[in-house]
Amino acid sequence: MGSTRRSPCGEDPAAVTETRLNLLADCSSCFGLCCVALPFARSADFAIDKEAGRPCRNLRQDFGCGIHQDLRTRGFTGCTVYDCFGAGQHLSQGTFQGVSWREDPKSGALMFRAFPVLRQLHELVRYLDEALGLAAAAPVHPELRALLTETEELTELPVEQLAELDVPAQRAKVNVLLLRTSELVRAQLPGRKRDRRGADLIGAKLRGAELRGADLRGAYLIAADLTGADLRQADLIGADLRDARLAGADLTGAFFLTQSQLNAAKGDGATRLPDGLVRPAHW
CATH class of the missing domain: 2.160.20.80 (E3 ubiquitin-protein ligase SopA)
Structure with a gap:
């Protein structure tokens, strides 16, 4: 799931907001967290089984992927479409201040538990930020803005609290506004x-x-x-x-x-x- 040393997501930085720039994955600033924290199940998307918390066999010492250029041909298509929405570098360089799980093995378990939580929060921030850019959603912009601020603040929680966060509850709150946004945007079009x-x-x-x-x-x-x-x-x-x-x-x-x-x-x-x-x- 990590690249050699570059972002895999592909979005155009010139066409996204300042908030969303922080949501673009930067694998060069990450400790290969998606390649360690997450489990793989052997399937059409992954060539191997891998349990959560165990490094992928393709992860290099510098946290890059040893087969990055050949992921699709070698059965790791799932890695090529994964996006952490910037959670990897946030946790690696922000929360853990650049100290990797290899340098401090005791931090690994907590880091790996917090990573999927932070990734979900970053995804919610991404959707809220996009909703704020939709003119048709102006009636709910104040609520969207308030919930965006709230969700961003959750991403800065101490890692112990982050790992235990009730993400489904936050997602449910966000979903109410995203549904309303969808209704407003689509209502601008004529017909059923x-x-x-x-x-x-x-x-x-x-x-x-x-x-x-x-x-x-x-x-x-x-x-x-x-x-x-x-x-x-x-x-x-x-x-x-x-x-x-x-x-x-x-x-x-x-x-x-x-x-x-x-x-x-x-x-x-x-x-x-x-x-x-x-x-x-x-x-």
């Missing part, structure tokens, strides 16, 4: 919008589908054929786009879409993307 929230669309034939302004929150779109589909202003938060075919699809203005979701999909040079996201190198 399709509601496919949480829908099982695995392998669905949606070539050329009219999904402008659709609610696709948490939809399972694994290997779906969305070639040429109109996904403008669609809510794609949490949608599973693994191997979804997006060739020629229009995602202009689609919101709550992350770079890692795009990295998991299959598009081409004709796929139109939202501002701030970039075309994955493997497309």
Whole structure:
């Protein structure tokens, strides 16, 4: 999950806010936490089983990945689409002030417990910050701003408190406002919008589908054929786009879409993307 010494997320720093710059993964400033703290299960995404807290066999002494250039061909596709939203460098250089788990083995267990918690908080900050940039969501901007500040403050908790934080409770609070944001944004479009929230669309034939302004929150779109589909202003938060075919699809203005979701999909040079996201190198 770590790169050789560079960020894998792919987002364009020139097109994101100052807050979101802090949410772009910088693997060169991280202790390879995703490669140690998280468990892997042997699957199409990971070539090996690995328990939480044990370093991946490909992790080098400098915390880079020994097979970074060949992850996809060697069965580690899951590593190429993972994004910690900047939690790795925050924990490594901020919370633990640059002292790694190798230098202080006693800190490892706490560091590894705190990492997935911090990663979830950073993800929430990312969505809240994006919502604040949506003009249609102006009626809830004050509430979004207050919740953003609150969530950012949680990321600075002492590590013992961070590791025990009730993240689902915070996520539930954030989700209320993100749902309201979605309703406000999609209401700007004329006509009836399709509601496919949480829908099982695995392998669905949606070539050329009219999904402008659709609610696709948490939809399972694994290997779906969305070639040429109109996904403008669609809510794609949490949608599973693994191997979804997006060739020629229009995602202009689609919101709550992350770079890692795009990295998991299959598009081409004709796929139109939202501002701030970039075309994955493997497309």
